[in-house]
Amino acid sequence: EVQLVESGGVVVQPGGSLRLSCAASGFTFDDYAMHWVRQAPGKGLEWVSLISWDGGSTYYADSVKGRFTISRDNSKNSLYLQMNSLRAEDTALYYCAKAGTYSQDAFDIWGQGTMVTVSS
Amino acid sequence: SYVLTQPPSVSVAPGQTARITCGGNNIGSKSVHWYQQKPGQAPVLVVYDDSDRPSGIPERFSGSNSGNTATLTISRVEAGDEADYYCQVWDSSSDHRGVFGGGTKLTVL
Numbered sequence: 001e002v003q004l005v006e007s008g009g010v011v012v013q014p015g016g017s018l019r020l021s022c023a024a025s026g027f028t029f030d031d032y033a034m035h036w037v038r039q040a041p042g043k044g045l046e047w048v049s050l051i052s053w054d055g056g057s058t059y060y061a062d063s064v065k066g067r068f069t070i071s072r073d074n075s076k077n078s079l080y081l082q083m084n085s086l087r088a089e090d091t092a093l094y095y096c097a098k099a100g101t102y103s104q105d106a107f108d109i110w111g112q113g114t115m116v117t118v119s120s
Numbered sequence: 121s122y123v124l125t126q127p128p129s130v131s132v133a134p135g136q137t138a139r140i141t142c143g144g145n146n147i148g149s150k151s152v153h154w155y156q157q158k159p160g161q162a163p164v165l166v167v168y169d170d171s172d173r174p175s176g177i178p179e180r181f182s183g184s185n186s187g188n189t190a191t192l193t194i195s196r197v198e199a200g201d202e203a204d205y206y207c208q209v210w211d212s213s214s215d216h217r218g219v220f221g222g223g224t225k226l227t228v229l
Binding site: 035037044045046047050059060061062095100102103105106107108110111112113 | 121151153155157162163164165168169172174204206208209210215216217218219220221222223
């Protein structure tokens with residue numbers, strides 16, 4: 001079964017740091033680019049970041065550029081998001097998503113998400 | 121930055137056809153993908169590359185894209201189709217980034 005499982009979400013103070021993880025199974029992880037997408041409570045989806053299959057290319061939304069870092073460890077079938085200088089507006093459910101098998105611009109597999117709350 | 125515009129809500133009776141639009145500047149030149157999200161669940165890809173369906177998605181779900189508007193069409197709507205629907209494109213014009221529409225709440229009357 002193809003599966004993505006996120007972890008690492010907690011309550012953190014403004015200005016703090018956090019590292020999210022996403023464990024992949026059921027597919028050849030290093031064949032695909034991977035993404036992080038977030039959803040603030042009661043709001044829509046917001047793309048956060050992309051990493052290429054080999055980690056050689058990374059891209060970020062303007063809202064997180066310079067504060068978040070995406071990475072992957074293909075030997076562990078794992079994706080990560082290092083989040084620094086956290087702000088209240090970063091409060092959201094964070095999903096990892098796999099780039100599409102038939103369309104690399106789509107997200108064809110999603111995890112269930114991990115909740116990050118930034119609050120004092 | 122590229123912007124996608126969706127109506128906040130669409131209502132349809134069971135058995136009828138629902139059409140959800142996604143507007144963007146010359147969106148017809150991009151590949152549009154659609155996601156269904158039910159309450160408390162992760163999004164699910166229902167249409168990719170304008171009009172293709174992933175395995176397991178009913179044929180009732182179809183898509184089109186031309187000019188400045190892409191459309192997700194759901195035929196013979198069922199109660200179980202009630203959900204939020206999001207369109208999405210990949211914008212490579214200035215920098216590589218994903219773009220989502222604001223989402224449309226489909227209500228089955």
